[in-house]
Amino acid sequence: MKLQQWLEKWGMTGLKLNVGFLESEWAPQDPDRNAAWELYIELLTRIATQPLPAEYGDEQAALTSVYSLFGLTRDILKRHGKYATQFAKVAIPILNQVVRPFTAKWHAISVAGSFKESAMRDAFREELVQLQNVLQKYTKSLADIAGVEDLTTLEQA
Numbered sequence: 001m002k003l004q005q006w007l008e009k010w011g012m013t014g015l016k017l018n019v020g021f022l023e024s025e026w027a028p029q030d031p032d033r034n035a036a037w038e039l040y041i042e043l044l045t046r047i048a049t050q051p052l053p054a055e056y057g058d059e060q061a062a063l064t065s066v067y068s069l070f071g072l073t074r075d076i077l078k079r080h081g082k083y084a085t086q087f088a089k090v091a092i093p094i095l096n097q098v099v100r101p102f103t104a105k106w107h108a109i110s111v112a113g114s115f116k117e118s119a120m121r122d123a124f125r126e127e128l129v130q131l132q133n134v135l136q137k138y139t140k141s142l143a144d145i146a147g148v149e150d151l152t153t154l155e156q157a
Contacts, residue, residue: 001026003089010141012134015093024089028145031083035076036145039091042072043139044151049132052125059115059124066131067103070095087145094138102131 006026007013028036043049047062048069073091077084106124114120136152143150 003086006141007090010144011137012090012094012141015097026086028086029083031080032085032087033146035080035084035087035091036142037148038076039073039087040139040142040146040148042069043135043142047128048135049139049152051132052128054125059121060110062128063103063106063110063124066099066128067107069099070103090138090141090145094135098131098134098138102127 003024003026004013007015046069047057047065052062073095077088077091080087106127109115109120109124115124139152140150143152
């Protein structure tokens with residue numbers, strides 16, 4: 001299977017990747033599976049993929065949790081090194097093309113104190129839901145890489 005086919009399978013065709021990478025063979029190895037498992041568990045247990053009801057939570061804490069995905073992913077990539085290249089081909093574009101625009105935008109807004117405004121908090125939560133939808137697909141794809149049962153919807157009705 002080619003990387004492009006695998007991305008299509010998980011609805012992640014919006015990622016902008018070099019054609020050479022898209023045409024590369026998709027064959028995760030044990031280091032990829034181990035790295036995917038580590039990030040899968042992190043995502044399953046964070047606000048990045050879990051609902052944030054209007055009456056609960058804090059926008060700044062949610063933003064901080066989403067931002068922490070950068071450090072977590074970097075640590076996982078460093079720990080598994082050059083042997084987790086298939087994982088890296090997905091993890092890096094997700095960070096740079098999906099998570100970074102969200103955190104960059106909302107970091108500037110939070111620093112300006114705009115989370116004090118109800119309308120801005122509502123807008124953040126709306127965009128967080130959009131991000132969560134993408135990251136839930138990503139989480140499902142990580143389960144696939146890891147070779148484990150997907151528990152993304154374990155708690156949903």
